[in-house]
Each structure stands twice: as C-alpha cells, then as structure tokens.
Amino acid sequence: MPDVTDRRTSPGERLIVALPYLWLVAFFLVPFLIVGRISLSQTAIAQPPYTPVLDLSAGLSGIADFVRALSTETYGLIASDDLYLFSYLKSLQVALVSTAILLVIGLPIAHAMARAPARLQPLLVVAVMLPFWTSFLIRIYAWMTILQHDGLLNQALLALGLVDTPPVWLATDTAVIIGIVYSYLPFMVLPLYASLQKLDETLMEAAADLGCPRWKSFWLVTVPLILPGVGAGCLLCMIPIVGEFVIPDLLGSSETMMIGQTLWTEFFSNKDWPVASAIAVVLLVLLVGPIAGYEALQSRQIREGR
Amino acid sequence: MRRLSPFNLVSLALGLAFLYVPILILVVYSFNASRLVTVWGGFSTRWYVALMQDRALQEAALTSLGIALASATLATVLGTLAALALTRLGRFRGRLPFAAMIYAPLVMPEVITGLSLLLLFVAVGFERGAATVTIAHTTLTMCFVAVVVQSRLAGFDRSLEEAAQDLGCPPLRTFLTVTLPVIAPGIAAGFLLAFSLSLDDLVIASFTTGPGATTLPIRIYSEVRLGVKPEINAVCTIFIAVTAVVVILASLATRRAERREAVSS
Known part of the structure; x- marks a missing residue:
C-alpha cells in the first residue's frame, strides 16, 4: 500500500472529510454536551421546562448568573433514591444474563454456518439476517401473542401435559430475556460466523491428527482464535441491551423497570428533563468502557481486513 | 472435505426455527377470522379490509416512507464520504475522534441518542416534526452506511485507481468511473440498511418528532401497548412481505454483481 500519510490533502479530500465530520459534530457530539448541561439544571414549569436558561442578551453578567445557578442536585437525587440504583442494576443484570444466553445459543449456530458447504453459506447469512430486516417492533409483538396467558406457548404446554395450570409469561423477566435473545440473535451470530469462517481449518485437522479430541481442540485452538469475534458480538449485544426500552416495556412488568424505561418515564410522563438527562449521563459513563472496547475491536478488524 | 455433524445440523435447524416460527405464527394469524388472536376461527382477509379503511395508519405509513427515503438518501451520501475518508485519506488530523463518532452510534442506547437530539433541537429552537426525525435518522444510519461501504472499500484493489x-x-x-462502480453494491446495501432502520425506529422518532408527524412504528406502538389486535397482525404481514421481497431481490442482485466481477477478473 502506498504511503499516504505525508501527502498533502487536496481541497476535494478536505470536503470528503468535512461534510460527515461536521454533521456528526453537530448532531452527535454537541447534543451530548447539551445533555450534560441540562443534567445540571432544575425542573421548572416553563418552556423549556428547566432552569437556568442562558441569557446571552444580558452579556457577561448573564453568563455568570447562569453558571452560578447550575447545580449537581439532580445527581444527588439519583444517588439518594434507590429506584434509580435498582433500575441500573436491573438493566445490568438483564444485559449480562441475555448476553450469556445469546453466546450459548449463537455459537453452535455460527459454527454450523461456518462449516456448511461454501455454496450454502451466503444463503444462510441472508436467512439469519432476514428477521433483523423485518421490524423490531413486529418481532416483539409476535412474542406478545405467543406469551400471553391463553397464547400459543401455554396452549402447547397444556396440550403436551407439561403443566397443569398455565404459567404466567408476560410481565416477567423471563419474557423480557426471551424477547431480547430473539431480537439480538443475528447481532451475535454474524460476528461469530465472520471470525469462525476466517479460521484456518488445517489447524483443527492437525490437532485431530495428533489425537486431540474434538471438544478439546475447539477449546484450545478455535476459542482463542475467535476471541475478538466473541468480544465484538458480546459488546454489540450487551451495550444496547443495557439501554433497551421497547422490549421491557412491552414484555416486562411495570414494577421492575430497566434504566431505559426509567429515563423514558422521567422524560415523557414526569416531564423532568434534568433528571432524564442525568440518568443518560450516568448511563453513558457506565458504558464508556464497553463502547471504547467495541471501537478498538472494530478498528482492529478493519485493519486486519485490509 | 468438511461435513456437517449431526450437532451442527440440529443447532442450525433449531436456530432457524427459533428465528422464523414466531414470524410465521404472526403471518398465519393475520388471516384468522376470529377477533381473538389465539383462537383459530377459519381463513379470512377481513383484517386487511379493515386496514384499507384506517386512514390514520395509512398516513403514518406515508410519513414513515417519506422520512425513510429522505434520511436514507442523505445517510448514503454522508456515510459513503465517511467511509472514503476512513479508508483513503490515511491519518488525517482528527481521524481518531472521527472514527469514534462513526462507531459509537452503532451501539449507543437509543434512549440516549433520542434524548440528546431532542435537547439539541429544543436548545436551538428548531420546530419538531418530520424534518427533525429525518435529521435524527440520518445521524444514526450514516454510521451504518459508513461501516458497510468501508468493508467494501477495504477489499478493493487500489492498483485500478492508480492505473487510471x-x-x-x-x-x-x-x-x-473506477471506484464508484466497484463499491456500488456496498452503497446500495448501505442505502437499504439505512432505509429499513429508519422505517423501523420507534425510540429516536418518539423523542424527536412533533405534532403532525406520527410515524408507523409510533402508531403501531400506541396500539400494541393496549394489547394484541388482529389488524396489527395484518400490518405486520404486509411489512414482512415487502421487506422480504426487497432483501431477497437485493441479495440476488449483489450475488450476480459479485459473480460478474469474479468472471471479469
């Protein structure tokens, strides 16, 4: 590859960078700063519903008043009320449990895909992707039908004689985890498949020739090699699951809320913008580590792809 | 020669069954004559007839299509530029934060993205409606386009460009004349992805929308919250049919393009 680092950038090239760069600064970076600033405000019955509002027409004294009026009160509220702590812990618990289940279910599927005849593989990728293209909301709705009290799951369980009284599924954590595993499965399978597919099969054959049992060579040879794919898959699922709103809202109970629901309620029902912003800031701080890890894995993959 | 073990076959079969059975059930019950979603009352298309009279739902569908078309177009342009910048311009100044801003939205919880964009629109006094939803969707989906196009660019033989x-x-x-035709399948795939993500989004649209711009997912969500309804099964079936046809056509087109490439090189 020719070295382009010391080449001077032409105006055209500068434009290529500038357009998407400015867009992301304006609509991705700046909004976060505003969230941070509003998390330091207090709720007010006004438009917009928070105080203080920066009054630039008052000049320097306006700015000084504004800065003096900022407070960390909302963070104190979040720290002192158990509701928020439980909400964060609940989200973390659901995310960890469902990511673990996703890995256990996803790995055999990805493994089988990678071992399928080369001709069939693109077809299998489309087959795994296709449900992801149909609306997210539709897939959760499908599970509402299946899991409701007189739904198909209970009908099947009763018909098979597995239960005497139909168990309650909807509004439980089990339902939320089923919905999450179902929705995120393609995001787990595809990164795993990508790394399994690149695997050099002669390594496994060499291990087998030397008398290594299959499960052991999988553990000793395959697993270390696909670890980046496992990491990417797990993070790609876990991070958004922590902030998930739709699935717990439709399948879960209203008593134990995940943090995405708490944020939603504070914003839409309680109209408390500062608290909603502070919840977002804390969530972001919790997720900064995993997000950075995901980015590192992504850029490594792209470098290796070249 | 590799062969699928029985374990491989079973996991593949169970995995695909898990993915498709719920969707299949949904489609079958959209043709149910009974109002009860779980009791089979014979074949009927009455829910599809009911849909044709539901003006609010049709308007929501049109709003969604308009937003998806506009945001996917914008996102494809911006995302392709971003992909070019990341793969072709070496280590330009500010590359690291740029790459971070491309990958972060892919995993960022939607509630955070939605809330932050809404607060921006309020702060600058931008009236909320279809335009703000379009901007929000463009921001999210351009990053997906960038990743898809980037993977296409990464596998591209640069000597062709140098020769030209x-x-x-x-x-x-x-x-x-050289680069664009080669990465065109990636750009098309990126556009489709952006389009379907926009059509699908509920959370970000709920935050950034205003009066008069109710998208299809917002509409469906408000119905679904009240319980399961056969009309919704019918909407979903139409949605599934359209996406299935588009995705299958697109993947066929991509494969044909790839085969042509394999022949010509």
Whole structure:
C-alpha cells in the first residue's frame, strides 16, 4: 500500500472529510454536551421546562448568573433514591444474563454456518439476517401473542401435559430475556460466523491428527482464535441491551423497570428533563468502557481486513 | 472435505426455527377470522379490509416512507464520504475522534441518542416534526452506511485507481468511473440498511418528532401497548412481505454483481 500519510490533502479530500465530520459534530457530539448541561439544571414549569436558561442578551453578567445557578442536585437525587440504583442494576443484570444466553445459543449456530458447504453459506447469512430486516417492533409483538396467558406457548404446554395450570409469561423477566435473545440473535451470530469462517481449518485437522479430541481442540485452538469475534458480538449485544426500552416495556412488568424505561418515564410522563438527562449521563459513563472496547475491536478488524 | 455433524445440523435447524416460527405464527394469524388472536376461527382477509379503511395508519405509513427515503438518501451520501475518508485519506488530523463518532452510534442506547437530539433541537429552537426525525435518522444510519461501504472499500484493489490516475485521469473522474462502480453494491446495501432502520425506529422518532408527524412504528406502538389486535397482525404481514421481497431481490442482485466481477477478473 502506498504511503499516504505525508501527502498533502487536496481541497476535494478536505470536503470528503468535512461534510460527515461536521454533521456528526453537530448532531452527535454537541447534543451530548447539551445533555450534560441540562443534567445540571432544575425542573421548572416553563418552556423549556428547566432552569437556568442562558441569557446571552444580558452579556457577561448573564453568563455568570447562569453558571452560578447550575447545580449537581439532580445527581444527588439519583444517588439518594434507590429506584434509580435498582433500575441500573436491573438493566445490568438483564444485559449480562441475555448476553450469556445469546453466546450459548449463537455459537453452535455460527459454527454450523461456518462449516456448511461454501455454496450454502451466503444463503444462510441472508436467512439469519432476514428477521433483523423485518421490524423490531413486529418481532416483539409476535412474542406478545405467543406469551400471553391463553397464547400459543401455554396452549402447547397444556396440550403436551407439561403443566397443569398455565404459567404466567408476560410481565416477567423471563419474557423480557426471551424477547431480547430473539431480537439480538443475528447481532451475535454474524460476528461469530465472520471470525469462525476466517479460521484456518488445517489447524483443527492437525490437532485431530495428533489425537486431540474434538471438544478439546475447539477449546484450545478455535476459542482463542475467535476471541475478538466473541468480544465484538458480546459488546454489540450487551451495550444496547443495557439501554433497551421497547422490549421491557412491552414484555416486562411495570414494577421492575430497566434504566431505559426509567429515563423514558422521567422524560415523557414526569416531564423532568434534568433528571432524564442525568440518568443518560450516568448511563453513558457506565458504558464508556464497553463502547471504547467495541471501537478498538472494530478498528482492529478493519485493519486486519485490509 | 468438511461435513456437517449431526450437532451442527440440529443447532442450525433449531436456530432457524427459533428465528422464523414466531414470524410465521404472526403471518398465519393475520388471516384468522376470529377477533381473538389465539383462537383459530377459519381463513379470512377481513383484517386487511379493515386496514384499507384506517386512514390514520395509512398516513403514518406515508410519513414513515417519506422520512425513510429522505434520511436514507442523505445517510448514503454522508456515510459513503465517511467511509472514503476512513479508508483513503490515511491519518488525517482528527481521524481518531472521527472514527469514534462513526462507531459509537452503532451501539449507543437509543434512549440516549433520542434524548440528546431532542435537547439539541429544543436548545436551538428548531420546530419538531418530520424534518427533525429525518435529521435524527440520518445521524444514526450514516454510521451504518459508513461501516458497510468501508468493508467494501477495504477489499478493493487500489492498483485500478492508480492505473487510471497514471494514465492522466483526474481524481474525481477516477472516482466516478473506477471506484464508484466497484463499491456500488456496498452503497446500495448501505442505502437499504439505512432505509429499513429508519422505517423501523420507534425510540429516536418518539423523542424527536412533533405534532403532525406520527410515524408507523409510533402508531403501531400506541396500539400494541393496549394489547394484541388482529389488524396489527395484518400490518405486520404486509411489512414482512415487502421487506422480504426487497432483501431477497437485493441479495440476488449483489450475488450476480459479485459473480460478474469474479468472471471479469
């Protein structure tokens, strides 16, 4: 590859960078700063519903008043009320449990895909992707039908004689985890498949020739090699699951809320913008580590792809 | 020669069954004559007839399609530029934060993205409606386009571009006549992905929308919250049918393009 680092950038090239760069600064970076600033405000019955509002027409004294009026009160509220702590812990618990289940279910599927005849593989990728293209909301709705009290799951369980009284599924954590595993499965399978597919099969054959049992060579040879794919898959699922709103809202109970629901309620029902912003800031701080890890894995993959 | 073990076959079969059975059930019950979603009352298309009279739902569908078309177009342009910047311009200044801003939205919880964009629109006094939803969707989906196009660019033989430039072809023309045709399948895939993500989004749209701009997912969500309804099964079936046809056609087109490439090279 020719070295382009010391080449001077032409105006055209500068434009290529500038357009998407400015867009992301304006609509991705700046909004976060505003969230941070509003998390330091207090709720007010006004438009917009928070105080203080920066009054630039008052000049320097306006700015000084504004800065003096900022407070960390909302963070104190979040720290002192158990509701928020439980909400964060609940989200973390659901995310960890469902990511673990996703890995256990996803790995055999990805493994089988990678071992399928080369001709069939693109077809299998489309087959795994296709449900992801149909609306997210539709897939959760499908599970509402299946899991409701007189739904198909209970009908099947009763018909098979597995239960005497139909168990309650909807509004439980089990339902939320089923919905999450179902929705995120393609995001787990595809990164795993990508790394399994690149695997050099002669390594496994060499291990087998030397008398290594299959499960052991999988553990000793395959697993270390696909670890980046496992990491990417797990993070790609876990991070958004922590902030998930739709699935717990439709399948879960209203008593134990995940943090995405708490944020939603504070914003839409309680109209408390500062608290909603502070919840977002804390969530972001919790997720900064995993997000950075995901980015590192992504850029490594792209470098290796070249 | 590799062979699928029984374990492989079972996991593949169970995995695909898990993915498709719920969707299949949904489609079958959209043709149910009974109002009860779980009791089979014979075949009927009454829920599809009911849909044709539901003006609010049709309007929501049109709003969604308009937003998806506009945001996917914008996102494809911006995302392709971003992909070019990341793969072609080496280590330009500010590359690291740029790459971070491309990958972060892919995993960022939607409630955070939605809330932050809404607060921006309020702060600058931008009236909320279809335009703000379009901006929000463009921001999210351009990152997906960038990743898809980038993977296509990464596997691209640069000597073709260099040959064109050595022969005196100006950069813009090289891009249009050499690079663009090669990465076109990636761009098309990126556009489709952006389109379907926009059509699908509920959370970000709920935050950034205003009066008069109710999208289809917002509409469906408000119905679904009240319980399961056969009309919704019918909407979902139409939605599934359309996406299935588009995705299958797109993947066929991509495979044909790839085969042609394999033949010509």
